[in-house]
Amino acid sequence: MKLQLETPRLLLRPFELKDAEELFELDKNPNVHKYLWQTPVTDINEIYKVIEMVQKQYKERGIGRFSTLLKETGELIGWTGIKFVNDHIENGNTNFYDYGYRLNEKFWGKGYASEATEAWIKYAFNTMEIKTLHAYTHFENQASNHILKKTGFNFMEEYTAEDGVQWNWWQLNQK
Structure with a gap:
């Protein structure tokens, strides 16, 4: 996949195998997983499988999560992007476009998630x-819920997943 997006401070590009170490640093942090499924990665081979899965999504669906880097340093700060969800049902939905992101903890609170979200919204529409475009966040994740609201997503409802975890369901329609 050749797609690459830029914002004033960020470069958004497809996952590459060379991203594995930095993605491993991200996903082994328990704080990053606090509002996810609380299952930090323990083996870098799990990351290689994720990269391969996402690269397969690029080929099959034309989109997927992207590595997100600081333009100034080239440092990978996490991932952001759109994926087409057709492999499971979420809040009664399947076959929908989902926006999501995950950033390394040291990059939280700097506006990067909002900046990337705005770029992806523009690209999507x-x-x-x-x-x-849909998104879902843990109902207690105030930062992510705030970012979605700030960037134009509308809160639709709170729902409980099959595992008993409560989530917020968000939606943004093309204007």
Whole structure:
């Protein structure tokens, strides 16, 4: 996949195998997983499998999560992006475009998530011509819920997943 997006401070590009070490640093941090499924990665081979899975999504669906880097230093700060969800049901939905992100803890609170989110929204509606973009966040994750609201997503409802965890369901429609 050749797609690459830029913001004033960020470069968003497809996952590459060379990203594995930095993605491993991200995903082994228990604080990063606090509002996820609380299952930090313990073996870098898990990351290689994730990279391969996402690269397969690029080929099959034309989109997926992207490595997100600081333009100034080239440092990978996490991932952001859109994926087409058709492999499971989330809040009664399947076959939908989902926006998500995960940043390394040392990059929290610097506006990077909002900056990337705005770029992805613009790409989704202007280039991909998606009509509706969804997102879901842990109901207690105030930072992520704030970012989605700030960037234009509308809170639709709170729901409980099959594992008993409560999530917020967000939606943004093309204007």
